[in-house]
Amino acid sequence: MSKILVIAEHDGQKLNQATARCVSCARQVPDAAITVAVLAADPAAVAAQAAQLAGVTEVVTVAAAHNAHALAAVLAPQVVKLAAGYTHVLAASTAFGKDLLPRVAALLGVPQISDAMAVVGAYTFKRPTYAGNAIVTLEAPADKVLVATVRSASFEAAPGGGSAPVRAVAIEASVPAHTRFVSVSAATSDRPDLASAAKVVSGGRALGSKENFELVFRLAEKMGAAVGASRAAVDAGYAPNELQVGQTGKIIAPELYLAFGISGAIQHLTGIKDAKTIVAVNKDAEAPIFEVADIGLVADLFQVIPELEKALAK
Amino acid sequence: MRKILVGVKRVVDYNVRVRVKPDGSGVVTDGVKMSVNPFDEIALEEALRIKERGEAGEVIAVSVGPDDAQQQLRTALAMGADRAILVKTNEVLEPLAAARVLLAIVQKENPDLVIVGKQAIDDDAAQTAPMLAALWDRPQATFCSKIEIKGGSATVVREVDAGLETIEVDLPAVFSADLRLNEPRYVKLPDIMKAKKKPLDVLELAATGVSAAPGLKPVLTEPPKPRSKGIIVKDVAELVDALKKKGLV
Numbered sequence: 371m372s373k374i375l376v377i378a379e380h381d382g383q384k385l386n387q388a389t390a391r392c393v394s395c396a397r398q399v400p401d402a403a404i405t406v407a408v409l410a411a412d413p414a415a416v417a418a419q420a421a422q423l424a425g426v427t428e429v430v431t432v433a434a435a436h437n438a439h440a441l442a443a444v445l446a447p448q449v450v451k452l453a454a455g456y457t458h459v460l461a462a463s464t465a466f467g468k469d470l471l472p473r474v475a476a477l478l479g480v481p482q483i484s485d486a487m488a489v490v491g492a493y494t495f496k497r498p499t500y501a502g503n504a505i506v507t508l509e510a511p512a513d514k515v516l517v518a519t520v521r522s523a524s525f526e527a528a529p530g531g532g533s534a535p536v537r538a539v540a541i542e543a544s545v546p547a548h549t550r551f552v553s554v555s556a557a558t559s560d561r562p563d564l565a566s567a568a569k570v571v572s573g574g575r576a577l578g579s580k581e582n583f584e585l586v587f588r589l590a591e592k593m594g595a596a597v598g599a600s601r602a603a604v605d606a607g608y609a610p611n612e613l614q615v616g617q618t619g620k621i622i623a624p625e626l627y628l629a630f631g632i633s634g635a636i637q638h639l640t641g642i643k644d645a646k647t648i649v650a651v652n653k654d655a656e657a658p659i660f661e662v663a664d665i666g667l668v669a670d671l672f673q674v675i676p677e678l679e680k681a682l683a684k
Numbered sequence: 685m686r687k688i689l690v691g692v693k694r695v696v697d698y699n700v701r702v703r704v705k706p707d708g709s710g711v712v713t714d715g716v717k718m719s720v721n722p723f724d725e726i727a728l729e730e731a732l733r734i735k736e737r738g739e740a741g742e743v744i745a746v747s748v749g750p751d752d753a754q755q756q757l758r759t760a761l762a763m764g765a766d767r768a769i770l771v772k773t774n775e776v777l778e779p780l781a782a783a784r785v786l787l788a789i790v791q792k793e794n795p796d797l798v799i800v801g802k803q804a805i806d807d808d809a810a811q812t813a814p815m816l817a818a819l820w821d822r823p824q825a826t827f828c829s830k831i832e833i834k835g836g837s838a839t840v841v842r843e844v845d846a847g848l849e850t851i852e853v854d855l856p857a858v859f860s861a862d863l864r865l866n867e868p869r870y871v872k873l874p875d876i877m878k879a880k881k882k883p884l885d886v887l888e889l890a891a892t893g894v895s896a897a898p899g900l901k902p903v904l905t906e907p908p909k910p911r912s913k914g915i916i917v918k919d920v921a922e923l924v925d926a927l928k929k930k931g932l933v
């Protein structure tokens with residue numbers, strides 16, 4: 371039997387949806403008991419949300435003032451203590467999980483599987499390499515704890531309806547003072563979250579300016595969609611960094627992805643491979659994005675976006 | 685600070701369309717263009733800028749890889765690194781082993797700062813920086829987009845999912861470079877000539893005492909599932925129809 375510890379990602383109040391996707395991955399491991407660990411200053415609210423996820427056996431909480439912000443160097447020694455007796459330690463492959471879990475794995479002296487995208491067996495997972503151009507199946511030794519980050523785009527969020535017990539635990543681990551949180555500039559917006567949105571409208575270098583990029587924001591708003599951007603658009607300052615989609619940005623799997631003026635470099639495509647429907651609007655019929663698009667339109671985006679807005683308003 | 689150590693990995697160039705070997709044993713690397721991992725180039729550029737601001741004395745480039753990785757180290761020297769170290773092995777090391785090798789070099793060189801790329805574009809694992817920081821028992825700042833050194837500590841801006849996070853860490857520490865940390869310089873011909881005279885030490889992996897034995901067994905490497913062929917519509921009206929048919933608008 372597998373005993374899986376999932377490290378919850380949260381902002382102190384809300385459980386991140388990526389954790390629910392991570393729980394789905396854990397549920398695919400045969401014969402698994404799933405524990406979600408919430409480390410926070412005040413874990414109650416987040417723990418209550420985790421307890422509702424289908425498939426969760428138990429929620430453990432570690433309340434401590436030093437857990438107010440997710441600092442890998444502070445959390446890792448606590449996770450190592452928590453991990454005793456578990457066969458797997460999982461977290462979402464988000465900035466949070468990518469920062470924390472390798473530190474945990476190294477402290478445990480075990481290798482890590484990054485970006486697990488499919489469960490083949492209890493100790494065998496698939497993961498993408500080379501920007502998604504080569505999928506590797508890896509087998510981890512069954513006599514060691516398996517540490518893995520989970521690629522959110524590959525798993526649906528676990529549904530609610532559960533009612534797992536919540537248990538508070540005290541951990542004696544010396545946490546370092548050498549790493550200190552200062553601030554986070556969370557761009558607050560009413561737009562849907564890029565990582566979990568059903569629809570995403572995305573813009574590339576072709577938008578040409580920050581002002582023009584407003585076209586993308588406006589269409590997204592009309593459609594109730596999140597906004598994404600290529601690296602070129604982010605580097606040029608048209609869109610903030612947290613909207614970058616791709617190998618080094620967010621990996622997403624929306625129902626609908628609309629790409630305007632994005633050429634389709636492999637580093638971008640790896641971020642949208644799991645989108646159900648990809649629509650590409652590009653004036654170059656040879657642009658590589660058309661090789662992956664389900665619906666392509668060879669046209670000038672500056673004509674298409676206003677027309678589309680009008681057509682959708684009808 | 686005295687020294688900055690930078691990790692430089694030899695990887696398949698980012699412009700290469702990688703192909704999977706028909707027998708599923710890996711990807712084709714014979715005759716393929718190899719380069720410095722782009723994120724490591726950014727890491728090196730940052731180290732050079734810190735040195736050029738007068739905040740560091742020496743920049744050392746370290747690579748763990750085959751003998752040919754000397755080419756990438758020569759590129760690093762041409763960019764401005766003062767010296768280079770190659771830990772030679774023909775085995776492909778997992779990030780944990782690479783971190784252990786870097787730790788061995790760190791213990792010998794005692795740098796005040798280690799900067800590596802946030803991920804290598806071959807295995808895309810993004811593990812080496814946090815693993816090295818853990819083994820060294822020092823702070824880590826991953827996905828850096830801004831670094832300010834302030835005596836014995838540093839203020840770092842990190843690219844996180846929510847936006848930008850600022851943290852403060854005591855030195856020595858391990859940083860991993862994100863894309864927007866800087867734009868690496870181009871190497872000029874005279875620098876390439878100069879780089880030929882800079883010291884490049886080669887040592888065998890065995891000398892570090894680190895085992896190359898993998899902890900994970902690669903069972904199969906396969907190409908991703910291709911997407912089914914799409915359609916081309918001629919105008920916005922057709923596009924809207926197609927989206928309606930799929931129930932997407």
Ligand SMILES: Cc1cc2nc3c(=O)[nH]c(=O)nc-3n(C[C@H](O)[C@H](O)[C@H](O)COP(=O)(O)OP(=O)(O)OC[C@H]3O[C@@H](n4cnc5c(N)ncnc54)[C@H](O)[C@@H]3O)c2cc1C
Pocket residue numbers: 573574575576599600601602603614615616617618619620630631632633634635636637638641651652653654657669670671672698722723805
């Ligand atoms: C290590 C590394 C990591 C990277 N990571 C990422 C990543 O995570 N995400 C990412 O996106 N990129 C990433 N890149 C960059 C990537 O290689 C491309 O450079 C980038 O995606 C290009 O962005 P773009 O498509 O917006 O711009 P371009 O490639 O310049 O494409 C612009 C497109 O717009 C079209 N166009 C121009 N005008 C119009 C118009 N009026 N109407 C319609 N179409 C028009 C053009 O035909 C062209 O196809 C990475 C690169 C490296 C080296």
